[in-house]
Amino acid sequence: MAESRNCALITGITGQDGSYLAELLLEKGYEVHGLIRRSSTFSTERIDHIYADPHESGVRLHLHYADLTDGAGLSRVIREVKPTEVYNLGAQSHVRVSFDQPVYTADAVGVGALNLLEAIRDYQDLSGEKVRYYQASSSEMFGKVAEVPQKETTPFHPRSPYGVAKVYAHWITVNYRESYDMHASCGILFNHESPRRGETFVTRKITRAVGRIKCGLQDKLYLGNIDALRDWGFAGDYVEMMWRMLQQDTPDDYVVATGEMYSVRQFCEKAFSRVGLNYEDYVEVDPRYYRPAEVEQLLGDPAKAKKQLDWVPQTSFDELVNMMVDNDLDLAKREKTLLDAGHNVSIQDGVRH
Ligand code: NDP
Ligand code: GDR
Numbered sequence: 001m002a003e004s005r006n007c008a009l010i011t012g013i014t015g016q017d018g019s020y021l022a023e024l025l026l027e028k029g030y031e032v033h034g035l036i037r038r039s040s041t042f043s044t045e046r047i048d049h050i051y052a053d054p055h056e057s058g059v060r061l062h063l064h065y066a067d068l069t070d071g072a073g074l075s076r077v078i079r080e081v082k083p084t085e086v087y088n089l090g091a092q093s094h095v096r097v098s099f100d101q102p103v104y105t106a107d108a109v110g111v112g113a114l115n116l117l118e119a120i121r122d123y124q125d126l127s128g129e130k131v132r133y134y135q136a137s138s139s140e141m142f143g144k145v146a147e148v149p150q151k152e153t154t155p156f157h158p159r160s161p162y163g164v165a166k167v168y169a170h171w172i173t174v175n176y177r178e179s180y181d182m183h184a185s186c187g188i189l190f191n192h193e194s195p196r197r198g199e200t201f202v203t204r205k206i207t208r209a210v211g212r213i214k215c216g217l218q219d220k221l222y223l224g225n226i227d228a229l230r231d232w233g234f235a236g237d238y239v240e241m242m243w244r245m246l247q248q249d250t251p252d253d254y255v256v257a258t259g260e261m262y263s264v265r266q267f268c269e270k271a272f273s274r275v276g277l278n279y280e281d282y283v284e285v286d287p288r289y290y291r292p293a294e295v296e297q298l299l300g301d302p303a304k305a306k307k308q309l310d311w312v313p314q315t316s317f318d319e320l321v322n323m324m325v326d327n328d329l330d331l332a333k334r335e336k337t338l339l340d341a342g343h344n345v346s347i348q349d350g351v352r353h
Helices: 016-027 045-050 071-081 095-100 102-127 161-180 202-214 235-246 264-274 303-308 317-340
Strands: 007-011 031-036 061-065 085-088 132-138 183-189 221-223 253-256 283-285
Touching: 007 016, 007 071, 016 031, 016 045, 016 235, 031 071, 061 071, 071 102, 085 102, 085 235, 095 102, 095 161, 102 132, 102 161, 132 161, 132 235, 161 183, 183 235, 202 221, 202 264, 202 317, 221 264, 235 253, 253 303, 264 317
Parallel strands: 007 031, 007 085, 031 061, 085 132, 132 183, 183 253, 221 283
Antiparallel strands: none
């Protein structure tokens, strides 16, 4: 283990990965601290099931208000929490949205990582303590792919403001490792999904629609480029890799992927057929979902992670699709029950499942 006291700070704890990682670290006996952002509505649905009243004894999950764009706030939290491990998962993580909000995306994703690294560096210098750092790098950095499959040494050619910001965050992490001898690692993770995936990412958009169409709550599903190819894994499997990277004596960068690639069309085919429907009867292409520059295909080579971190993905593509469809069918059934009973309630997310 990295340290005898295991205390993790997670940015992005309210997101898909942050919630799975918090569960994993609590199971491993860690004290877990998460950053949350102030907004007019609370966004802690994904972690409500593991959050306990801080007045109770033995509570090991703690939340702090902070934002990656606010370096002073990050420094304050790091000094307070004194983490042994920091997982930087916070991001404006939607690729299409990054074309609409490029400057904010660069701030939160790119400069945000730098703010956090600086806060850790200052804390290490002042306290003499060592902190291990995980950076959530992305397959989007490969963009217009230079080789197939992509591995740690494949050159980057990002195709969106998000991808460009992630390249900056990746290289500044490598730079801090080389310049200041920091224990900083980057996980270059390919797409990973789950029933907790945000509803505007394509897999969840599809499985939500499948459930709602099956229950008669929706007629059509409008998508963009359905010939895009992705290497999709299960988020619950991938957070284990983040943790394993920080348990290595030497920090390094790793591709995490399944090594299998499917199209959005194939995802639709499988998801609709799970409930006995033909996707061709419901899916329509709407160019509004096209991106100014598209990443046509991504396929990862996880050989290094398999060898050095002793890892194989546990969940197959079929299992992933079925898990998400089953969850969203259940959600749509509950939504229909409420609507039939006259409640004007829309269940926003199936994250408690
Ligand atoms: P989500 O979009 O589900 O979660 C993003 C999290 O970041 C949320 O908790 C969000 O908070 C938080 N956040 C957003 N902006 C800020 C900010 N300015 N300051 C602090 N926190 C912020 O993402 P995922 O869980 O899917 O992904 C986790 C990380 O991994 C991200 O960095 C993503 O870019 C990266 N990644 C994801 C992959 C995937 O396939 N899922 C693949 C490769 C990399 P709030 O709830 O308040 O919005
Ligand atoms: P991606 O995921 O851009 O790979 O980024 P997303 O699910 O948004 O898109 C995957 C592919 O599907 C195509 N697509 C659509 N996408 C969305 N969102 N909505 C649609 O209607 C639609 N129709 C077709 C896209 O064009 C794309 O080719 C995700 C995020 O989690 C990033 O944060 C992460 O870094 C990468 O995965 C790896």
